Amino acid sequence: MTPMGRPLLNRRLAEFGTTIFAEMSALAVRTGSINLGQGFPDTDGPEEVREAAVRALRDGRGNQYPPGPGIPELRTAVAAHQQRWYGLPYDPDTEVLVTAGATEAIAASLLALLEPGDEVIALEPYYDSYAACIALAGGTRVPVTLRPSPADAAAERRYHLDLDELRDAVTDRTRLILLNTPHNPTGTVLSRDELAAIAELACERDLLVVTDEVYEHLVFEGEHVPMASFPGMRERTVTIGSAGKTFSFTGWKVGWVTGTPELVGAVRSAKQFLTYVSAGPFQYAVAEALALPDDYFHGLREDLRRKRDILSDGLAEAGFQVFRPSGTYFVTTDITALGEKDGLAFCLGLPERCGVVAVPNSVFYDDKEAGRSLVRFAFCKQDEVLRDAVSRLQRL
Known part of the structure; x- marks a missing residue:
């Protein structure tokens, strides 16, 4: 409470803290981990x-x-x-x-x-x-x-x-x-x-x-x-x-x-x-x-399809249950098969355990229990980065 008698933050925003992407990207920097949390490529475009x-x-x-x-x-x-x-x-x-x-x-x-x-x-x-x-x-x-x-x-x-x-x-x-x-x-x-x-x-x-x-x-x-x-x-x-x-x-x-x-x-x-x-x-x-030829758009899709498969296959081998995506930058996994239940706790501890950052899906739900054991990884990274991340995650 402030001297003015009410919280400074508009009550409509009271339930929202710092965005999870900022938190997890900061965690990646602080721990020197591979950041598979936030959806940005690690190479520039054309x-x-x-x-x-x-x-x-x-x-x-x-x-x-x-x-x-x-x-x-x-x-x-x-x-x-x-x-x-x-x-x-x-x-x-x-x-x-x-x-x-x-x-x-x-x-x-x-x-x-x-x-x-x-x-x-x-x-x-x-x-x-x-x-x-x-x-x-x-x-x-x-x-x-x-x-x-x-x-x-x-x-x-x-x-x-x-x-x-x-x-x-x-x-x-x-x-x-x-x-x-x-x-x-x-x-x-x-x-x-x-x-x-x-x-x-x-x-x-x-x-x-x-x-x-x-x-x-x-x-x-x-x-x-x-x-x-x-x-x-x-x-x-x-x-x-x-x-x-x-x-x-x-x-x-x-x-x-x-x-x-x-x-x-x-x-x-x-x-x-x-x-x-x-x-x-x-x-x-x-x-x-936007006027680039069709080959650019098709090539982008095929490049990301390959990256999706590198990460999805590696996560499955590491013991995650994988929901292979039909589109986007991201693959959702269930950590239950690893003996874990809490995606937030899992993501907060993952950098120390194996040097990888991911995002807990529970932050994307009103019903936190529906996403409690789900974790999202981004695959819009270089192939060698994805393979390194997979190798680290296999330590789990």
Whole structure:
């Protein structure tokens, strides 16, 4: 309690401490451990994209405030990307908004579209900023839990969405569904049929959908199908994308929102009072990156598929139960087979035991017990780093 008679921190944020990624990355630095906790690559992306940023800096493009919605070149490139990969037409002048990464896009979307008391359905486990942003907007989060298939259902267990549970979660207070596919942390890629069912529900109950699709090019099995491509969904969907995961420049923090002029206008109204603008020179570089040939995107996917298999196979050999992901940077494991039960305690002790950092999945759940024995590892690292980590983990 402070001299002013109440806590300094807004009560909406009282349940949220320091993000787990900052905590575990600091632990990795402090102990000199291999950091498989936070999802950032340990090598930079394409040289031509980095040089495009240097060229923009030297040419004086973006060194001063760029336009609030983003530079025209990037907005045009985002629109062209959506048309090229998914056949979705967007007007770069009215239907594209550049943001400070996907995290700001999520915050601005929820702040713009929610009123206090509105309910938001989110797939659990969820990226930790979802819960914080819903709270900041005064909304109420309603988790619908992705659950693994039964142990005897397949050689490898995977997570799936219970559509009946999703439907039952909708009430008269539900304002929107917050989706993430490919899904962090489970690696689930929602199928066309699952997405069609969600679209039908959204139209039937007149719901908005905010969909985080930052891992759209990191799909190893199945396909990525944008929510906005389904009948009746373009006018009720805010789609979020990001350059960080696709081009391995996560520190640039360049993201974007696409949607109807009305939806993008609403999000822009909130976004302009957050960062206003950001990443000026990097916007020019990302505009060029989005036009890279198909071979780049296919090569990225195959490279990460190989890394996924190096880590997944190694973790299985080390005694973890592995949920091999269909997409993203991450593999979820169950530590029960190692004689462990508490993922948080396991992760806090792992650096001292074998010099590796991971993240406990329980922080991504409202129901902590549902994720208590689950631990997430990132595989967006060099092959030799992954093999070294696997060798260390086999000491367990």
